[in-house]
Amino acid sequence: DAGVIQSPRHEVTEMGQEVTLRCKPISGHDYLFWYRQTMMRGLELLIYFNNNVPIDDSGMPEDRFSAKMPNASFSTLKIQPSEPRDSAVYFCASSSPARQLLNTEAFFGQGTRLTVV
């Protein structure tokens, strides 16, 4: 398996523009997570899905942020409009349920480094 795939790896955009980050989870994993990493706040969970359904979005910072998972193999995180303080590394991760015995830890993608100028 290719692992969790995120695109783009780097994104530079101007303040006010819409940004869309993409994630393809590992096949067979039915949990998908979006994390954000900043110097100030470290790694924090933004939202997660189970079987394509959003379960907890309490970490989403503002209404400018939205996430979707239209099918089991694709998710997006959108920021509209973007602001300089959104600059961070955004990670996507996937896992299988804890009741399963094999390979159930969360596997992370390479991350998308977002810079909003």
Added chain:
Amino acid sequence: AQKVTQAQTEISVVEKEDVTLDCVYETRDTTYYLFWYKQPPSGELVFLIRRNSFDEQNEISGRYSWNFQKSTSSFNFTITASQVVDSAVYFCALSEATSYGKLTFGQGTILTVHP
């Protein structure tokens, strides 16, 4: 609420020294899971180990070892005979029982191993 504390912000050692990274956690759950992840300079997050709350056996994997003590809510990580390639940020994390991916991370410890 869950909380993970890594009190050591940065550690600097010389190659071949042993180094221990501390992790203390807080949770009200009786069943939970503890993790260590490594983030090398390239930026990806690499899974190192998972431990469940019912398994307090220490674990050794090559030069890596982990000490889980439920009585002190600690899950410490030791690298024996450190190498330059061990230089990275190391994160301790805690998850609830239902999903390994809903992680609460510590702030991370930056480990620098000098030749």
